[in-house]
Amino acid sequence: MTQAQTWKGTSFTVEREEGKAPGTLIFRLRGPFTARDMFGILAPIALDNILSFQSAPSDKPPALNILDLTDVPYMDSAGLGRIVRHYVHCRGQGIRMIAAGASPRVLELFKMTQVDFVMPLAATVEESDVLGP
Secondary structure, rough: OOOEEEEEEEEEEEEEOOOOOOEEEEEEEEEOHHHHHHHHHOOHHHHHHHOOOOOOOOOOOOOOEEEEEEEEEEEEOHHHHHHHHHHHHHHOOOOEEEEEEEOHHHHHHHOOHHHHHHHOEOOOHHHHHOOOO
16 A cells, blocks of 8 residues: 655655565655655544554554665654654554664664664664564
């Protein structure tokens, strides 16, 4: 499922796909991850639904959830808050979550807010996916 919004030549999209390792779910985020880009068209509850683990009520939650930030050039506090909220939700469900591929600018935000001490980070999605659940 993909949701997209375009603003001033940039777009924010979220794509969901299965990882290489069984029980792995990858969310590929693309574009600026800011309040304006996320919620201009997409309501907060809609973003939560996109980041949901289950397509149908009978779906089994994944053991590992990877947020691919490779194509996120920057984020604001709203984007950071969404990632932390998703991480807390994963932990509450017993699901490992890894943020992968963060740009230097996003990594600096993680360091400044000390999120890098709380949430597992990986240099690439491939590195995360190989780790498996």
